[in-house]
Amino acid sequence: MLYEQEKVIQAFKIYSTLAIEGKGYKDDLRLYIADDSIRGLVNQFAQEVDCTLLVVGDIIYMIPLATYSPFHISNQTLKDKHLPSRAVNADIYMMYIAIIILFGEFYDSYQTTEATRDFIRMEDWLNSVNDKVLGLKGRGEEELLKLEEKYEYNWVAIVEKWDALDDIKEDVRQTARTISRMSFMNVVRTFLEEQGLVKGIGIDEIQLTEKAKAIIQRYYMELEHNRGILEFIYSLEERKGEADASHIQD
Structure with a gap:
């Protein structure tokens, strides 16, 4: 399909805004909503960098769909900007x-x-993580080593990382330097808040944003690889329940 030069330029301006900011407001990018051909072009630009566009309320988000997308947050960026110093892959x-x-x-x-x-x-979030681990x-x-090949997750490292976090300090006032499970959970919470995926509604309570829900x-839940990991993690709860009940005799 051939497009008018002016529409290509308008579409690229919208794409550039989304690529730089990660989001844009519908009022500022009204051509994306109003013009089918411009919207199609912007969507194509996003697909070329393995991203998709998501309209949630009054905001348009550009979401990376693949780890090799240039807009995906790399492991190194996670370590440098979002995790404590000396973080390793197990933290990720x-x-x-x-x-x-x-x-x-x-x-x-x-x-x-x-x-x-x-x-x-x-x-409650911490307790759920603890149950799954x-x-x-x-x-x-x-068995975990075998499962690592199937799911491409280092399950042994996850168990070791959680065990290494000092839960003795859980009842002590938490600080950024406290190497405890709750302090780690707060690091994850901060990351999610910065990504616009959760927001605090109290000192110790969080809720999902509309962006996260979308x-x-x-x-x-639709990505095949994710689906397998989700089902595996939540099967752990059933497995743990069976293990806890195994000592009960009729």
Whole structure:
């Protein structure tokens, strides 16, 4: 399809705004909504860099869909800007798992496409992560090593990282330097807040943003690779329940 030069320029201006800012307001980018050909061009530009555009309320977001997209946050950027100093890959894996579990808490372990709760307490999120890691631990190192090949996740490193976090300090006032599980969860919370995916509604409570809900509903649960990981993580809860009940005799 051939496009008028003026429309190509207008579309590229809209794309440039989204590429630089990561989002734009519909009032400022009204041609994207009003003109089908311009919208199609902007969508094509986004696809070329493995991104998709998502309209949520009055905002248009540009969302990277692949790890090789230039707009995807790299592991090195996560370490340098969002994690404590001397962070290693295990911290990144632990962060990903904490986020997956957080989203699952809002979507009934990913069994529903609509959020089933309005908010979650930080302590409840931490406890859910702890339960899942205990479930991982129950699999044994040999089985976890086999599962690493299937899911491309370093499950052993996740267990070791969680164990290394000092839960003795959980009842002590948390600071940025406290190497504890709750302080790690607060690091993840800060990252999600900076990405516009959660917002605090109290000192110890957070809720998902409309942006997060749209991403989870339209993309997060649909990606085949994600789906397998989600099902595996939430199967750990059942496995842990079976293990806890195994000592009960009829």
